[in-house]
Amino acid sequence: MQKIIISGFGGQGVLSLGKFISYSAIEQNLNTSWLPSYGPEMRGGTANCSVIYSAEDIAAPVIDHPDILIAFNEPSLDKFEGSVKAGGVIITNSDIVHKKTTRKDVKFYQVPVDTLAAAINKRGANVYMLGVLLPIFNGDISEEAAIHAVEHVFESKPKVIPSNIECLKAGIEYMKKFVK
Numbered sequence: 001m002q003k004i005i006i007s008g009f010g011g012q013g014v015l016s017l018g019k020f021i022s023y024s025a026i027e028q029n030l031n032t033s034w035l036p037s038y039g040p041e042m043r044g045g046t047a048n049c050s051v052i053y054s055a056e057d058i059a060a061p062v063i064d065h066p067d068i069l070i071a072f073n074e075p076s077l078d079k080f081e082g083s084v085k086a087g088g089v090i091i092t093n094s095d096i097v098h099k100k101t102t103r104k105d106v107k108f109y110q111v112p113v114d115t116l117a118a119a120i121n122k123r124g125a126n127v128y129m130l131g132v133l134l135p136i137f138n139g140d141i142s143e144e145a146a147i148h149a150v151e152h153v154f155e156s157k158p159k160v161i162p163s164n165i166e167c168l169k170a171g172i173e174y175m176k177k178f179v180k
Contacts, residue, residue, distance in 0.1 A: 001056065002140065003063045005080050007048035008072025008093070010038055013126025017070070018049035020130045020149045025053035027145035033061035046075065053140070068136065070129060071097055089136055093125065109178060116174060117167050121160070124167035131171020135179040143172060 004021065008014045015036045025032040030053045038047035050063040065085040071077040072093045084090055086105040094110035101108045109132075117128035130146055147165055154161050 001052065001054035001058075002068065002137065003066045004051045004068040004070065005048060005063055005066040005083075006051065006070045006072075007046070007076030007080055010047045012047075012072045012093075013123075014047045014072060015049050016153065017126040017129055018051045019153055020127065020146065021051045021053065021133070021141070023149035023152050024130075024141045024145045027148050028053075028141055030055055030140070031058050033058050035061040048076065048080075068133070070133075072125075073097060074099060077101065091129070091132060091136075093129075109175075111174070113171075116170065120166050120170060121163035123160075124164055127164045127167040128171040128174075131168040131173075132175045134172050135175045143169070 006014050006017050018034050018036065022032040022034040032053040035050045037049065050061060052058050052061060052063065065083055066088065067085060068089045069080050069084045070091050071080065074097050077092055077097055081090060081101050081103060084106055089107045090101050091109045091111060093113045095112045095114035111132055113125040113128045117124040127150060134141060134143060134146060146168055150164050150168060151161055154164060
């Protein structure tokens with residue numbers, strides 16, 4: 001079971017990243033839950049979602065202590081870093097989050113997803129982050145399942161699928177350097 005909180009400003013693809021993870025888990029025949037939370041202003045306001053995937057039944061979609069936190073902005077890191085379980089993972093978008101976690105009992109990765117994705121697709125940071133997550137998921141979710149999830153989410157916009165798949169693959173390759 002993985003419990004993940006993804007947080008950032010509205011418009012950064014936070015909720016979509018949660019959907020990508022959930023659809024990828026479904027492709028792997030895992031149970032999943034996706035619970036969005038956002039302010040009334042949406043774009044530019046705060047947004048977060050909780051995603052759980054598991055081979056077992058999921059009793060509730062609420063996460064008190066995530067295994068993984070993805071913070072696309074500093075307020076998100078400030079709000080959720082203390083709740084990550086010991087031994088968990090915190091990933092920040094270092095293009096926006098310039099500070100480090102104060103936690104010594106978690107793995108911490110700073111990834112400039114905006115910059116890295118922009119070389120491929122200026123709106124692909126969230127899909128790039130999906131690629132970053134796959135090596136951390138340790139084989140729970142395959143690259144093929146993630147590609148199918150991207151295709152599913154963008155089925156009404158087929159022109160954007162190739163560049164998003166390229167972002168996904170680039171994120172995987174980037175993170176392979178850090179996760180063994």
